[in-house]
Amino acid sequence: MAVSARRATVIDGKAVAAERRADLAKRVAALKADHGLTPTLAVFLVGDDPASAIYVRNKGAAAAAAGIRVIDVKLPATASEADLLARVGVMNGDPAVNGILVQLPLPKTIAADAVIDALDPAKDVDGLHPENIGRLAAGRDGLVPCTPRGCLILLERTLGTLDGRRALVVGRSNLVGRPAAQLLLRANCTVTIAHSRTRDLAAECRRAEIVVAAIGRSEFVRGDWVAPGATVIDVGINRVTGSDGKDRIVGDVAFAEVVEVAGAITPVPGGVGPMTIACLLENTYEAACRQRGLELDQ
Ligand code: NDP
Numbered sequence: 477m478a479v480s481a482r483r484a485t486v487i488d489g490k491a492v493a494a495e496r497r498a499d500l501a502k503r504v505a506a507l508k509a510d511h512g513l514t515p516t517l518a519v520f521l522v523g524d525d526p527a528s529a530i531y532v533r534n535k536g537a538a539a540a541a542a543g544i545r546v547i548d549v550k551l552p553a554t555a556s557e558a559d560l561l562a563r564v565g566v567m568n569g570d571p572a573v574n575g576i577l578v579q580l581p582l583p584k585t586i587a588a589d590a591v592i593d594a595l596d597p598a599k600d601v602d603g604l605h606p607e608n609i610g611r612l613a614a615g616r617d618g619l620v621p622c623t624p625r626g627c628l629i630l631l632e633r634t635l636g637t638l639d640g641r642r643a644l645v646v647g648r649s650n651l652v653g654r655p656a657a658q659l660l661l662r663a664n665c666t667v668t669i670a671h672s673r674t675r676d677l678a679a680e681c682r683r684a685e686i687v688v689a690a691i692g693r694s695e696f697v698r699g700d701w702v703a704p705g706a707t708v709i710d711v712g713i714n715r716v717t718g719s720d721g722k723d724r725i726v727g728d729v730a731f732a733e734v735v736e737v738a739g740a741i742t743p744v745p746g747g748v749g750p751m752t753i754a755c756l757l758e759n760t761y762e763a764a765c766r767q768r769g770l771e772l773d774q
Contacts, residue, residue: 483735483736484708484734484735484736484737484738484739484740484741485634485739485740485741486735486740486741486742486743487630487633487634487709487740487741487742487743487747488746489626489630489742489743489746489747489748489749489750489751490746490747490750492629492630492633492750492751492754493626493750493751493753493754494750496629496751496754496758497538497541497542497753497754497757500542500754500757500758500761501541501542501543503761504542504543504544504761505543507761507764507765507770508543511768511770513764513768513770514543514544514545515543515544515545515574515575515760515761515763515764516544516545516546516547516572516573516574516575516760516764517539517544517545517546517547517573517574517575517576517577517601517756517760518546518547518549518567518573518575518576518577519532519535519536519546519547519548519549519577519579520549520551520560520563520564520576520577520578520579521548521549521550521551521579522550522551522552522553522555522560522578522579522582522583522586523551523552523553523555523582523583524552524553525581528579528580528581531579532548532579534753535577535753535756536548538753538754538756538757539756539757539760542757544757544760544761547567547573549563551563553583555583555586556585556586557585557586557587557590557591560578560582560586560591561590561591561594564576564578564591564594564595565594567599568594568595568596568599571767573599574599574760574763574764574767575599575601575759575760575763575764576595576596576599576600576601577601577602577756578591578592578595578602580651592604592605592606593605593606597618597619598619598763598766598767599763599767600619601619601622601756601759601760601763602619602621602622602651602756602759603618603619603620603621603622603625603655603759604621604650604651605619608620609650609654609655612655612658612659612662613658615662619759619762619763620655620659620755620759621650621651621652621655622751622752622753622755622756622759623651623652623656623690623711623748623751623752623755624652624655624656624658624659624688625659625751625755625758625759626748626751626752626754626755627656627659627688627709627711627748627751628656628659628660628663629751629755630709630742630747630748630751631660631663631686631707631709632663634707634740635686635707635740637663637664638660638663638664638665638686639663639664639665640664640665640666641665641666641685641686642665642666642668642683642684642685642686643657643660643665643666643667643668643684643685643686643687643688644667644668644669644670644680644681644683644684644686644687644688645657645660645667645668645669645670645688645690646670646671646674646677646681646687646688646689646690646691646697646728647670647671647688647689647690647691647692647711648669648671649690652690652711653669653671653688653690654669656688656690656711657669660686660688665686668680668683668684677701678698678700678701681697681701681702681703682701682702682703683703684703684706685703685705685706685707686706686707686708686709687702687706687707687708687709687729688709688711689708689709689710689711689712689727689728689729690711690712690728691712691728692712692714692728693712693714693728694712694714694716694726694727694728695714695726695727695728695729695730695731696712696728696729696730697710697728697729697730697734698730698733698734699730699733699734699736699737700733700737702734702737702738703737704737704738704739705738705739706737706738706739707738707739707740707741708729708734708738708740708741708742709741709742709747709748710727710728710729710731710741710742710743710744710747710748711727711728711748712726712727712728712729712744713725713727713744713745713749714726714727714728725744725745726744727742727743727744727747729741729744731743731744
């Protein structure tokens with residue numbers, strides 16, 4: 477009789493995110509009832525990138541479902557940097573606005589760094605302002621980027637303590653790779669960061685007990701790169717056209733191969749993506765509490 481290969485546990489990010497959003501909705505309702513405070517998120521969408529429009533719509537719907545008020549600011553692709561900066565300034569100064577999100581990418585005529593630098597760090601729910609990046613690097617409280625925060629939640633739910641584990645992050649973007657590495661370090665992992673100049677990525681992967689793949693290349697991490705029993709978090713969102721001519725979304729990890737080797741793996745879709753939105757809402761709630769000087773109730 478053939479012995480079937482061991483299959484990894486598939487980490488259900490959609491279910492974890494739904495649970496956290498339901499819990500958050502209760503905390504938001506309590507914040508309203510006890511303190512008259514409705515967490516409010518301003519979302520800027522500049523231009524007409526269809527993927528960004530979908531992300532913004534999904535974020536808005538999830539926020540509304542959790543009782544968070546959303547102020548949508550839609551600007552044409554021709555909007556100037558000065559106009560966007562002025563509007564961000566208005567949101568910074570409005571005490572009723574607790575979180576500000578500027579959907580990236582911005583049109584090429586606008587310097588994203590200038591806009592990020594202009595955000596009030598206390599309202600920077602994407603955790604991209606240099607002050608929040610510095611706080612994370614220094615091990616201090618601050619707003620943490622949503623996607624890596626979601627990755628850590630899934631890892632801790634899957635593995636319990638991460639103390640002493642060897643973790644590899646593939647990717648070093650400010651949005652995902654770098655903050656993911658900082659969070660893993662904060663959780664006492666021994667962290668390696670790989671990138672496009674890493675000499676032998678497969679060998680680095682094989683050494684890791686935890687792999688976080690944030691590369692932006694479809695099904696890049698292969699089954700024979702992964703140590704048996706490792707936990708693999710796939711951040712990638714890549715649109716590919718199948719042999720049937722239909723588009724589908726795949727991750728940065730070759731799921732069909734890795735699921736046969738790993739101990740646990742996130743699927744795409746349904747893994748990290750839903751956690752990103754849940755963490756955005758949690759960041760908005762926490763920003764609102766901090767701005768009011770309230771203890772965080774988590
Ligand atoms: P970036 O393009 O900003 O960064 C990609 C990183 O991968 C870079 O650090 C790059 O290295 C590294 N890289 C590229 N090619 C290789 C290679 N051949 N070998 C090793 N490393 C390589 O992407 P993001 O970090 O913004 O996003 C990564 C992925 O995650 C994308 O698929 C994106 O769509 C997805 N994403 C998903 C989210 C979610 O909610 N699930 C949220 C945000 C992003 P180098 O620095 O040397 O160029």
